[in-house]
Amino acid sequence: MAYARGAPVSEEKKDLVPETKTEEGHKCPFCRIKEVDWKGIFISCLWAFPILLGLDLLSKWLVQLNLDPGQEIPIISNFLYITLVYNTGSAGGAGAGNFGMRIFYIIVSWAMSIVFIYCLFRFRKKKDLFLNIILILCLSGAVGNLIDRTFYWPETVGFSGVIDFIEVYLQGGPNGPSIAWMSPFPIFNLADSYLVIGVILFIIYMILAAIKERKKESQDDE
Numbered sequence: 001m002a003y004a005r006g007a008p009v010s011e012e013k014k015d016l017v018p019e020t021k022t023e024e025g026h027k028c029p030f031c032r033i034k035e036v037d038w039k040g041i042f043i044s045c046l047w048a049f050p051i052l053l054g055l056d057l058l059s060k061w062l063v064q065l066n067l068d069p070g071q072e073i074p075i076i077s078n079f080l081y082i083t084l085v086y087n088t089g090s091a092g093g094a095g096a097g098n099f100g101m102r103i104f105y106i107i108v109s110w111a112m113s114i115v116f117i118y119c120l121f122r123f124r125k126k127k128d129l130f131l132n133i134i135l136i137l138c139l140s141g142a143v144g145n146l147i148d149r150t151f152y153w154p155e156t157v158g159f160s161g162v163i164d165f166i167e168v169y170l171q172g173g174p175n176g177p178s179i180a181w182m183s184p185f186p187i188f189n190l191a192d193s194y195l196v197i198g199v200i201l202f203i204i205y206m207i208l209a210a211i212k213e214r215k216k217e218s219q220d221d222e
Contacts, residue, residue, distance in 0.1 A: 044124060045132040052140035056190040057147070060163035067165075078173030080166075085187050086152075088161035102149065102161075109146035116142060130205055137198035144191030164189050 067073065067084040074081050088102050116139035123131060148162035168185040169176060 043127050043129045043132060044120075045129070045136040046120070048133075048136050049140055052136070052190075052194060053144055056140065056144035056194070059190055060148070060165070063165040064159075064163055069159075072167070072174070078176070079169055081169070081174075082165050083167040083187055085164050086159050086161040087164050087187075106146070106149045109142055109149055112142040113139060113146055130201070134198050134201045134205060137194045137201070141191040141194030141198065144189070144194070162189070162191075164192075166190075166193075 063082060063084050067082065069084050069086065072081045072083045089098070089105070116135055120132070120135050120139065123135075145162050151157075152159060152161060152163070154160050164187040166189060167187045170185060174184075
């Protein structure tokens with residue numbers, strides 16, 4: 001039976017018409033994986049955050065569960081030791097033992113973490129690998145110590161403060177001469193290292209950016 005051109009097709013006839021699959025319907029899961037911006041994910045360095053934070057927390061608790069406070073284990077004799085201490089202050093123990101100062105440092109840690117998260121998303125479109133490395137290092141360090149300061153109290157974990165354990169002597173080890181702020185160097189942890197490295201890299205980043213800007217200005221003048 002013939003149908004006039006343009007005549008409506010009945011519901012029964014519609015069922016007989018084969019459905020055509022769209023291009024998206026043919027895409028397999030592997031094809032979709034290929035479409036992911038893996039380069040952008042790598043450059044963002046977001047994947048490094050849980051790794052760095054995990055290493056910081058793991059190292060702290062390995063020391064906490066296996067050493068007594070003040071116990072020293074030599075790694076490199078007269079230079080590098082593992083020594084467990086609890087720091088309720090800031091870097092170097094400033095403000096330790098003062099409850100008000102600890103609350104202040106908790107607020108600062110939260111503020112720093114929020115700022116670093118904001119910067120990560122604020123500058124993500126620049127796809128600047130060097131800048132993202134700096135921000136991830138700083139964020140990992142800030143969050144690592146934030147967790148300790150905020151949640152480690154005698155009522156919750158049996159001790160109070162940030163777990164520090166890396167001790168460096170610059171003048172002959174424990175039996176050598178003591179030099180304020182130098183030997184022994186203030187005991188620190190991996191989170192502190194992330195922050196220090198991040199700050200050093202940021203200074204280098206700013207210097208390189210300033211040099212690049214001057215070169216651009218000189219070329220424009222020519």
